[in-house]
Amino acid sequence: MLEIKNLHVKLEDEDKQILKGVDLTVPAGEVHAIMGPNGSGKSTLSYVLSGRDGYEVTGGEATLDGESLLEMEPEERAAAGLFLAFQYPVEIPGVGNMTFLRTAVNAQRKARGEEELSSADFLKLIRQKAATLKIDSEMLKRAVNVGFSGGEKKRNEILQMAMLEPRMCILDETDSGLDVDAMRLVAEGVNALRSPDRSFLVITHYQRLLDHIRPDVVHIMADGRIVRTGGPELALEVEQNGYGDLLAEVG
Amino acid sequence: MMADTAVLAAQVPTVEGKARPGDAALAARLDALDLPRGGFTRAAREDAAQRLEAMGLPGARDEYWRYTDPAPFNAARPQPVELAVDETTLFTGIDRLNLVFVDGRFDAEASDALAAEGVQVESLAAADAGADHWAAGLYGRLETAGQVPVKRPFAALNTLVAAEGVLIRVTGKVERPVHITYRRSAADADVHLHHLVQLEEGAELTLLETGSIGARSNVVIEADLGRGARFHHISAKRANDPKLGLGHIFARVAAEALFKSFTLSVNGSMMRNEAVIDIAGDDAVAHIAAAVLGDGDIGRFHHDDTVFVTHAAERCESRQVFKKVLKNGAEGIFQGKILVKPGAQKTDGYQISQGLLLDEGSQFLAKPELEIYADDVKCSHGSTTGALDETALFYLRSRGVPKERAIVLLVLSFLADALDEIEDQRLRDDILGRLEDWLTARAGNPGKASPGKA
Numbered sequence: 187m188l189e190i191k192n193l194h195v196k197l198e199d200e201d202k203q204i205l206k207g208v209d210l211t212v213p214a215g216e217v218h219a220i221m222g223p224n225g226s227g228k229s230t231l232s233y234v235l236s237g238r239d240g241y242e243v244t245g246g247e248a249t250l251d252g253e254s255l256l257e258m259e260p261e262e263r264a265a266a267g268l269f270l271a272f273q274y275p276v277e278i279p280g281v282g283n284m285t286f287l288r289t290a291v292n293a294q295r296k297a298r299g300e301e302e303l304s305s306a307d308f309l310k311l312i313r314q315k316a317a318t319l320k321i322d323s324e325m326l327k328r329a330v331n332v333g334f335s336g337g338e339k340k341r342n343e344i345l346q347m348a349m350l351e352p353r354m355c356i357l358d359e360t361d362s363g364l365d366v367d368a369m370r371l372v373a374e375g376v377n378a379l380r381s382p383d384r385s386f387l388v389i390t391h392y393q394r395l396l397d398h399i400r401p402d403v404v405h406i407m408a409d410g411r412i413v414r415t416g417g418p419e420l421a422l423e424v425e426q427n428g429y430g431d432l433l434a435e436v437g
Numbered sequence: 438m439m440a441d442t443a444v445l446a447a448q449v450p451t452v453e454g455k456a457r458p459g460d461a462a463l464a465a466r467l468d469a470l471d472l473p474r475g476g477f478t479r480a481a482r483e484d485a486a487q488r489l490e491a492m493g494l495p496g497a498r499d500e501y502w503r504y505t506d507p508a509p510f511n512a513a514r515p516q517p518v519e520l521a522v523d524e525t526t527l528f529t530g531i532d533r534l535n536l537v538f539v540d541g542r543f544d545a546e547a548s549d550a551l552a553a554e555g556v557q558v559e560s561l562a563a564a565d566a567g568a569d570h571w572a573a574g575l576y577g578r579l580e581t582a583g584q585v586p587v588k589r590p591f592a593a594l595n596t597l598v599a600a601e602g603v604l605i606r607v608t609g610k611v612e613r614p615v616h617i618t619y620r621r622s623a624a625d626a627d628v629h630l631h632h633l634v635q636l637e638e639g640a641e642l643t644l645l646e647t648g649s650i651g652a653r654s655n656v657v658i659e660a661d662l663g664r665g666a667r668f669h670h671i672s673a674k675r676a677n678d679p680k681l682g683l684g685h686i687f688a689r690v691a692a693e694a695l696f697k698s699f700t701l702s703v704n705g706s707m708m709r710n711e712a713v714i715d716i717a718g719d720d721a722v723a724h725i726a727a728a729v730l731g732d733g734d735i736g737r738f739h740h741d742d743t744v745f746v747t748h749a750a751e752r753c754e755s756r757q758v759f760k761k762v763l764k765n766g767a768e769g770i771f772q773g774k775i776l777v778k779p780g781a782q783k784t785d786g787y788q789i790s791q792g793l794l795l796d797e798g799s800q801f802l803a804k805p806e807l808e809i810y811a812d813d814v815k816c817s818h819g820s821t822t823g824a825l826d827e828t829a830l831f832y833l834r835s836r837g838v839p840k841e842r843a844i845v846l847l848v849l850s851f852l853a854d855a856l857d858e859i860e861d862q863r864l865r866d867d868i869l870g871r872l873e874d875w876l877t878a879r880a881g882n883p884g885k886a887s888p889g890k891a
């Protein structure tokens with residue numbers, strides 16, 4: 187599904203190399219986790235994959251189902267099935283959550299040559315999905331993320347994911363700032379979406395989320411590279427010993 | 438129009454001694470116009486002639502005209518401008534009393550009957566044939582008061598030369614808005630209109646203005662709000678009309694009354710709107726807002742809002758909300774003042790002006806001013822100029838919203854505070870819909886409405 191080969195990325199305006207040869211493959215139906223110290227480049231990887239400005243790819247490639255992602259506009263990547271749950275969801279005053287989601291859902295359907303959802307169908311769908319994430323309808327009426335608590339913003343990201351039904355979901359620290367119950371809701375939201383033709387890349391610092399979302403593979407990122415890849419036990423190792431030993435091992 | 442130059446022209450710029458540089462321009466300006474004789478307005482017109490003579494036309498060095506060149510408004514005649522398709526669909530789905538003006542002349546045939554409950558509506562030209570009228574005490578009165586401390590020569594000029602306008606006297610709570618629809622048939626029409634609105638105690642009215650007034654227009658509204666009256670004014674002139682426009686709204690707001698004015702401007706070439714609001718009675722409210730979209734690509738775009746709010750009573754609230762979206766070399770200006778007079782305690786004054794620059798060639802200039810002579814007041818003002826929020830744009834696009842559509846959403850989001858000043862939801866939705874159509878069309882979506890509406 188997602189294939190990243192030897193990806194090198196620097197900042198556009200600065201002479202600063204952030205990704206220094208990332209290799210990563212996420213097959214269809216699998217859940218992969220990325221852990222790694224602060225500043226190692228995890229968010230940068232997620233932004234570059236989804237097409238944010240400000241970065242320059244200096245080498246390597248990234249494909250989704252064999253199609254090169256890096257030349258596409260962000261909206262094209264979304265239509266191709268890529269989704270990023272932001273580490274810091276953005277507040278957009280004056281744009282209603284509903285309007286935003288409906289515009290997004292229908293734009294993607296249109297881009298894929300599918301029929302747009304009617305207002306009634308859209309409403310039914312969003313009410314149902316919001317209910318499972320315990321997002322009340324009052325929150326849906328508000329402007330996008332404005333006045334939402336940290337945890338509400340993260341749940342709103344998962345709601346968007348549930349509505350858009352992407353095939354490749356990248357979650358950037360969706361667990362940080364969540365209380366125990368919210369974490370369970372988010373994990374259930376993710377698990378409900380798991381299917382043989384949908385993959386997840388879950389960026390996290392904590393083992394806790396991975397208790398709920400059982401990853402197939404865990405990667406450790408350090409200084410712009412994937413330095414270790416293993417099973418769920420790798421996350422436990424990080425939880426217990428920190429990164430010191432792991433990084434010392436790889437040198 | 439009746440011309441009686443003999444009476445008035447004699448009083449115009451022949452100041453004894455040395456002539457001022459602008460005198461010849463003012464003489465030429467008046468020469469090009471028909472000066473109405475005036476019935477009940479006659480004395481007011483004579484006074485206006487004297488005021489104008491004393492003030493002269495504004496010069497480029499005039500502090501109040503620092504950001505806007507008055508030359509096109511000083512010129513004796515406007516440049517002819519092409520006639521855009523006359524199509525006004527804004528507010529047409531709403532039950533209203535429609536008054537049509539063509540090139541500044543009232544068109545009774547095209548208008549609704551001037552009869553409605555709780556409100557008296559007349560054309561100024563028709564009423565001004567007679568010597569007695571309820572409006573005799575109002576015509577030019579608020580304009581005169583508004584000349585201090587800042588002079589507004591074009592408003593005095595308007596009082597002097599405007600032959601037409603609407604006279605509205607409201608005695609009850611009027612549900613049906615009065616809608617003034619402007620149309621243009623001549624390429625070089627130089628139009629002066631003077632509207633009067635008198636709201637008696639507890640009266641309510643919504644006044645709408647749409648359409649295209651003239652190649653050059655000078656419109657004055659004097660609105661006198663009695664105790665507890667409520668007045669809503671919404672102006673949305675035709676988009677993409679390459680006109681020169683000058684507007685003044687003078688309002689006097691009595692105790693417990695509410696005044697709200699909202700203006701939408703979409704392109705055009707050069708506009709200056711002045712609002713002079715005198716909050717005269719306790720516990721009154723005055724809000725004035727504008728949403729402006731300017732694209733220098735369609736033609737020169739320069740839009741100036743100049744606002745002067747005076748608090749002269751206790752516990753009053755004023756709000757100024759001005760938002761301008763500018764691109765392709767468009768210029769947006771805001772000069773806004775809040776004056777709190779001695780004794781106007783517990784004043785709550787607020788002012789925000791913001792420019793959203795869609796490219797680097799455009800500019801937004803703001804000159805906010807607070808002058809406060811009371812000690813127990815809450816006044817704040819803010820002004821920002823910025824580009825589109827790149828992070829928000831990326832967030833929307835990452836959800837699959839195409840870039841053009843995402844920009845439309847962000848522009849609407851930027852304008853939201855100004856649009857929220859329109860209380861009536863039908864009117865707000867109508868404006869919002871038109872704005873969205875226009876933005877979408879400009880974003881290059883050929884499937885949407887042509888940019889020529891409203």
Ligand SMILES: Nc1ncnc2c1ncn2[C@@H]1O[C@H](COP(=O)(O)OP(=O)(O)OP(=O)(O)O)[C@@H](O)[C@H]1O
Nearest residue numbers: 197204222223224225226227228229230231240273
């Ligand atoms: N736009 C930018 N300008 C300057 N530095 C940047 C920018 N984007 C990323 N960086 C730098 O690149 C490095 C990687 O940042 P990134 O946000 O990808 O780390 P991360 O692994 O997500 O960290 P965290 O775990 O704290 O979220 C950091 O040193 C960061 O300061």
Ligand SMILES: [Mg+2]
Nearest residue numbers: 228229230273
């Ligand atoms: Mg990060």
